[in-house]
Amino acid sequence: MINAPTIILVGPMGAGKTTIGRLLSQQLDREFFDSDRVIEENAGADIPWIFEKEGEEGFRRRETQTLEAMLSEEQLPIVLATGGGIVMMEENREMLKQQPLVVYLFASVAQQLQRTSKSNNRPLLKQGDPKETLTRLFAIRDPLYREVASVIVETDSRHPKTVANKVMDAIKKHLATEV
Numbered sequence: 001m002i003n004a005p006t007i008i009l010v011g012p013m014g015a016g017k018t019t020i021g022r023l024l025s026q027q028l029d030r031e032f033f034d035s036d037r038v039i040e041e042n043a044g045a046d047i048p049w050i051f052e053k054e055g056e057e058g059f060r061r062r063e064t065q066t067l068e069a070m071l072s073e074e075q076l077p078i079v080l081a082t083g084g085g086i087v088m089m090e091e092n093r094e095m096l097k098q099q100p101l102v103v104y105l106f107a108s109v110a111q112q113l114q115r116t117s118k119s120n121n122r123p124l125l126k127q128g129d130p131k132e133t134l135t136r137l138f139a140i141r142d143p144l145y146r147e148v149a150s151v152i153v154e155t156d157s158r159h160p161k162t163v164a165n166k167v168m169d170a171i172k173k174h175l176a177t178e179v
């Protein structure tokens with residue numbers, strides 16, 4: 001397990017990428033990065049501000065640059081949580097498909113809705129009906145997450161630690177079949 005490559009988490013808003021990614025990095029004693037946080041640090045501004053000033057297009061440009069920089073750096077294996085829309089750009093999907101360990105954290109729209117309702121820092125859910133938005137995005141993105149992922153894990157369990165353990169088991173199983 002110590003030799004597992006960089007673990008990249010993809011999936012919709014509210015799947016738990018940020019939460020589970022941090023737990024996995026603690027369990028594996030690895031550095032944790034969240035592409036959204038890296039984008040914010042580099043921009044010196046938060047995501048709602050970037051969406052407001054630069055639109056989603058500007059955010060996506062920053063997201064691609066960030067992913068490219070993070071994956072091309074010579075570095076120890078890390079845990080990387082991405083933003084839910086990372087799969088929208090074809091060039092991002094191509095980069096992700098080159099990676100040996102991309103995990104799709106699956107969550108139903110009902111779960112996404114419940115988990116995203118606690119915070120209001122996701123600009124895409126601030127306009128219109130969040131349930132409709134999440135349903136529409138899921139229809140577009142679910143096949144794209146599947147396209148880039150080598151492992152898929154359901155996150156319906158109520159406890160993030162249980163989900164993190166499930167991810168670890170799925171990764172071990174995947175790596176065992178790879179050798």
Ligand SMILES: Nc1ncnc2c1ncn2[C@@H]1O[C@H](COP(=O)(O)OP(=O)(O)O)[C@@H](O)[C@H]1O
Pocket residue numbers: 011012013014015016017018019020081115116118155156157158159160163
């Ligand atoms: N398995 C889980 N069970 C219950 N709550 C969860 C679970 N995973 C994440 N959460 C909660 O859902 C919210 C969104 O999680 P987050 O990690 O930010 O998701 P993402 O990064 O995929 O958008 C947070 O409040 C988090 O504590």
Ligand SMILES: O=C(O)C1=C[C@@H](OP(=O)(O)O)[C@@H](O)[C@H](O)C1
Pocket residue numbers: 011012013014017018036047082083084085086121122123124
């Ligand atoms: O789904 C999306 O397009 C987005 C998801 C967010 O990340 P989380 O999936 O971590 O919420 C963040 O990148 C931004 O608000 C856009």
Ligand SMILES: [Mg+2]
Pocket residue numbers: 017018019034036081082083
């Ligand atoms: Mg997140």
